[in-house]
Structures are given as C-alpha cells and as structure tokens.
Amino acid sequence: MKMKRDDIVTELTDDPQIWDFIIIGGGATGLGTAVEAASRGYRTLLLEQHDFAKGTSSRSTKLVHGGVRYLRQGNVSLVLEALRERGLLRRNAPHLVKNQSFIVPNYDWWEGPFYGIGLKIYDKLAGDLGLGPSEHLSKEETLEHIPTLEPDDLDGGIIYHDAQFDDSRLAVNLLQTLFDEGGIGVNYMEVTGLLKANKLVSGVKVEDREGTHRFELQARAVINATGAFTDTIRQMDNPDAPGIIRPSQGVHIVLDGSFQPGESAIMVPKTDDGRVLFAVPWHNRIIVGTTDTPIDEPSLEPRARQEEIDFLLTHAARYLTKDPEPDDVLSVFAGIRPLVARGGNDDTASISRDHTLLIDPSGLVTIAGGKWTTYRKMAEDTIDEAAVVAGLDERESVTENLRLHGWLKNTEAADPFEGYGSDALALKKIASGHPDGNPKLHPHLPYTAAEVIWAVRSEMARTVEDVLARRTRSLLLDARASIEIAEPVARLMADELERDQRWIEQQVKAYTELANGYFLG
Numbered sequence: 001m002k003m004k005r006d007d008i009v010t011e012l013t014d015d016p017q018i019w020d021f022i023i024i025g026g027g028a029t030g031l032g033t034a035v036e037a038a039s040r041g042y043r044t045l046l047l048e049q050h051d052f053a054k055g056t057s058s059r060s061t062k063l064v065h066g067g068v069r070y071l072r073q074g075n076v077s078l079v080l081e082a083l084r085e086r087g088l089l090r091r092n093a094p095h096l097v098k099n100q101s102f103i104v105p106n107y108d109w110w111e112g113p114f115y116g117i118g119l120k121i122y123d124k125l126a127g128d129l130g131l132g133p134s135e136h137l138s139k140e141e142t143l144e145h146i147p148t149l150e151p152d153d154l155d156g157g158i159i160y161h162d163a164q165f166d167d168s169r170l171a172v173n174l175l176q177t178l179f180d181e182g183g184i185g186v187n188y189m190e191v192t193g194l195l196k197a198n199k200l201v202s203g204v205k206v207e208d209r210e211g212t213h214r215f216e217l218q219a220r221a222v223i224n225a226t227g228a229f230t231d232t233i234r235q236m237d238n239p240d241a242p243g244i245i246r247p248s249q250g251v252h253i254v255l256d257g258s259f260q261p262g263e264s265a266i267m268v269p270k271t272d273d274g275r276v277l278f279a280v281p282w283h284n285r286i287i288v289g290t291t292d293t294p295i296d297e298p299s300l301e302p303r304a305r306q307e308e309i310d311f312l313l314t315h316a317a318r319y320l321t322k323d324p325e326p327d328d329v330l331s332v333f334a335g336i337r338p339l340v341a342r343g344g345n346d347d348t349a350s351i352s353r354d355h356t357l358l359i360d361p362s363g364l365v366t367i368a369g370g371k372w373t374t375y376r377k378m379a380e381d382t383i384d385e386a387a388v389v390a391g392l393d394e395r396e397s398v399t400e401n402l403r404l405h406g407w408l409k410n411t412e413a414a415d416p417f418e419g420y421g422s423d424a425l426a427l428k429k430i431a432s433g434h435p436d437g438n439p440k441l442h443p444h445l446p447y448t449a450a451e452v453i454w455a456v457r458s459e460m461a462r463t464v465e466d467v468l469a470r471r472t473r474s475l476l477l478d479a480r481a482s483i484e485i486a487e488p489v490a491r492l493m494a495d496e497l498e499r500d501q502r503w504i505e506q507q508v509k510a511y512t513e514l515a516n517g518y519f520l521g
Helices: 005-014 028-039 068-072 076-092 111-129 139-145 167-180 227-237 306-319 372-390 418-433 449-458 464-471 479-484 486-497 501-518
Strands: 018-024 044-047 098-106 135-137 156-164 184-186 189-197 200-208 214-224 245-256 265-268 277-282 285-289 331-340 355-359 365-369
Touching: 005 184, 005 214, 018 028, 018 200, 018 372, 028 044, 028 167, 028 365, 028 372, 044 189, 068 111, 076 111, 076 156, 076 372, 098 139, 111 156, 135 139, 139 156, 167 184, 167 464, 189 214, 189 227, 214 227, 214 372, 227 245, 227 331, 227 365, 245 306, 265 306, 277 306, 285 306, 331 365, 331 501, 355 372, 365 372, 418 449, 449 464, 449 486, 464 486, 464 501, 479 486, 479 501, 486 501
Parallel strands: 018 044, 018 214, 044 184, 098 265, 214 365
Antiparallel strands: 098 156, 135 156, 189 200, 200 214, 245 285, 245 331, 265 277, 277 285, 355 365
C-alpha cells in the first residue's frame, strides 16, 4: 500500500481485519518494532497519536554511539550491544549514519592516561564494527582539530570515533521501510482505550485526530511502545498499574557553526551534574547538550528551563574561546528520556539506559527504556516475546542485514538531497518540474520547495510543523528563520493536500506559536 494517509484511514474503517500486531507509538522504538514485525511477514499496524518522532525521537543529541560513560558505570554489556548496533545501523543506513570524530580535551595532566585507557577499551569492544582507533593528541594537534577550543591550561586531547545521524529522518526512513515490508503506519491516530476478550487485550479503540472517525481495531497482540507515555497505556489496561517511567528532561542549544569550526565534536566526560556534555557539528551548526533534569510529568512539547539553558551556556563558555550569549542561540529544544525506574535511586543521570520488556497478565506487551542506538535490538527482543503472546509461528529476525529505505552507500556531501539517499533522484525530478523547486526557502536554511512537496507526497507530512520540525530540521537549525517560511510552506502543502486559505492561516498561527518557544528572548 502507498503511504497515503486518507486511503489508509478508509481501509482501516471499511475493511477491518485482525492484525497480528498493533503497535502503539511512532517513535524510534515503535517504528523499529513495526519494521521488525513486518519484515518477518507478520500483519503489522502502527498507530501514532501525533506525528512520527514528535517526541523524544526527534530531540536527541543526533549520535549513534556505544556510550563511553557506561564503561565508567561498569555496564560493559550495554556498551557491547550498543557498539554492535551502531555498526549494523551504519551498514544498513549509510546515507544517514556517518563517522564522527570526537575530541576529549585534557586540562589536567592525569586526564590523558585515564580517558585514553578507557577509550582503548572502547575501541576493542567495537571489534570489526569499529569506526577508527582512538589516539592521543598534543596541544597543537588538538587545536588543529578545534581551533576555537580554550587554549589556557590545555594539555592535549584524545580523539576517538563514534557515529552521527539525523534522528527524525531515520524515523521517516523506518516508516517507509515498514511500508516496503508490507506493514502500515498512520499518524494522528490516537489510541483512546484497549479492547479485551476474556480479560485479555484483543485490540484498541482509536480516534482519528484529523477527522471524526472513532473505531475499533482487533489484534492478536498489542505492543505498547510509547516512550515517555508508557504508563498511560499500561493504566488503560490496569488503572492500578504502578508507574515504571521516571522521566528526565534533556535540553540542547543550537549555535552557529563559527563557534566550533571544523569537523570534530567535543566530548566533556563529566560536567557539574555528572553527565557527559557534547558539542557536535550538525548541518553547519553546533549542538551543545545535554542536561539531565528529573521531571514529574511528560508532555508532547517540553520546554527548556532557564537553569538548563544557563548550564549549557556556562559549560560551552568554559571550553570555547568565543563565549555564547543568549542572543547567539538559534534554537533550544528539549526531549524527555523515558527512563525505567529500578530501585530507589533518584539520580536520573545514573539510571541505566538498558531496555525493559514487560508482559502484563492481560497480554499487553510493553517495551520501554533504551535509546536510539539500540532500537533494532529492542525491536527484535520485543517481537520474539510478542509472537509467543500472540500464539504466532516463530520466525527469525532479518533486520541485522535489512537495508533501510533510502539505502545508498556512497553519497555526496555537497548534494543538497544527500540525506534522502536513493530518493534524491525523485526529489531532483520534483525540483526540476516545479517553478520554485530549486531556490532555498530561506537564506539561513538549506531547504527547498521540492522537499516540502516530497514530504507531503511520500512521507505522510500533514502539518507545517511536520515539515519544518521533522521532515526538514528548520525549527532546530534556526527557529526564527523557520517562522518566516511558515506561510510559503503552508501554501505549498495546501496545494498538495487540497486545503483552503483558512487552513493555511490556522497552520501558520499554530506553527508560529510553537516555534516562538524555541528561541530565547
């Protein structure tokens, strides 16, 4: 089936069937689980209450990494798993996952040997899937990599390698892969309740947030992959179910690339709150993050607190010669980590990022915790168990070697459509056939009208926010500039979706209100 939302909704309402799996949640975990199920030949439906990767999965530090800091915690098994998955993902989505060099600057004589030994262990654990050896650097070599690094008291550095990606673009590719494998995913479809037969979960109640449709869908097993909202679904099943999620907010600020020219990232192993801090080049910007702040309740649109912004600006100033001011921040974004509580430790920075798989007495399957890097292994474990719950034939996983939609081994960094991989040709065709297809929509952003049209036609984008926040990364790269192109984007979308002037005005207003929360002042 093609990725046409209106046709999908019609099929769901007019031609009901019993699905093998209904998966709730369209972030990294839900999308990965859906691809895992569909690629094994199971009838698979994924439902997302908002847009794909609306939450945490589009708000990461943009790294596919083994987790250097987990070595310090002694969690070698998690590091091994993550390093292996990093290598597999780079092999299965080379158009999106790239080798990224990191510099650990040493400002005390003992730091070099201490972190050097740890990173050599990191290299060894990666084995054949490693991205390059770590090396000690002199002060001069360190400054060659990062000329704007604070030189006073700098003793040298260590260079090591991890991987970088574009999180929401990978989410879109997973959605496309789900369709390629015969599954279906639909956004703006909210699960409002669970169906039961003989006290066992047998399906879901859903509401189409674009229209007035309310209907019921049957499944042999229902999988809860809703991240920060995991407890909400579990309590639909059992109102007395204890909460397992301990949400933690992570904030990033985005600066102009001039603050840290060059291709290397900075990794600070320990900050004032105990977290690792990164300053990472991304789309000609620098992402500085992240914080770790426990919060009481998750939300779809979390906001950075002033103390978190101050924390990041203060730490960036410690390591960069040019101290960033609030006016320099192009965008600030917050994401919620769905950490699984174990024991009584209130320090979210120390809670393991291992994933947790639960099966309730009703048969509801819940997958929680984890991180982007390990999404595929989480999905494999989930479908292994869910197939037993559903009473389905066991089928082996094929995702270790499954090339994701858009797979293209060799891409050109200078190609404006590089991140689309094998779909770049289709975008170029749209660009050449549209009168405004090639010029940039804004001088401070790299995107064109062709990408807006493609997002609607081939990536199930339904709102201006979908396009500017996730199909492109305009909101994160420059929030103010993104507001300036909201109206032309809305007009392009209205032509594709057959919407009227009222819809355009509503979309521009809604997006402007949202984006105003992404810059300071």
